[in-house]
Amino acid sequence: MSTFNFTLHHASLVVADTAVALKFYCGVLGMQQTDRPDLGFPGAWLQLGAQQIHLLELENPDPVTGRPEHGGRDRHIALSVQDLEPVREVLDKNSITYTLSKSGRKALFCRDPYGNALEILQRV
Secondary structure (H helix, E strand, O other): OOOOOOOOOEEEEEEOOHHHHHHHHHHHOOOEEEOOOOOOOOEEEEEEOOEEEEEEEOOOOOOOOOOOOOHHHOOEEEEEEOOOHHHHHHHHHOOOOEEEOOOOOOEEEEEOOOOOEEEEEEOO
16 A cells, blocks of 8 residues: 655635635634635635635535534534634634534634634644
8 A cells, every 4th residue: 555645735615705705714813815826716715834725606515504513523624723712812802603622622613604614723
């Protein structure tokens, strides 16, 4: 069996309105938008160090209602931060609901305006 030494380049999330999504990802979470080629549909790319999040403004084939309240029980992407407390403060300030990790780790789960689940965990 071969070992390929994969690293994550990007994760893509479906959003209904790129401008609204950017208010959350850039305005609330402080992510930085980067250049994106014309792909024939709206969207945005966000740079996170060597990785990216691609926001795709497309019709969502998945239900946005009826998803588990706790994002850890749903499809999600996980982002790590040095200190979780400032993230909690900015989510609270912006009235964004989140749940704490059920495992006891220093982590929380929230959703973007389109129901995409994010895990944000403190690096150990």
